[in-house]
Amino acid sequence: MIDGDRDTFVVIGVSLLLVFAPWFGPPLINYVVEQVTAFINYVVRGLTTLIHQIIQSIIGFAMSLPLQEIGAVVVLLLILIVAFRR
Secondary structure (H helix, E strand, O other): OOOOOHHHHHHHHHHHHHHHHHHHHHHHHHHHHHHHHHHHHHHHHHHHHHHHHHHHHHHHHHHHOOHHHHHHHHHHHHHHHHHHOO
16 A cells, blocks of 8 residues: 655656566667757857857958958957957
């Protein structure tokens, strides 16, 4: 008889997992791994696209400036790179 105690439910749950694990375990684990991998790939693709767009915007902005200001932008970018390397 189930008395509602948490430990009883844990024992029943672990027992059911041990009994049904050979049939449901590997397919479920494969499905979870595929979903996590797909999510990680989606995030990485999104970040890569965002970084590429930011770089293209910076390059486009720098190329639209007069020649004297391009040097200032390059110096500013170098300062930012040095500042954020730490």
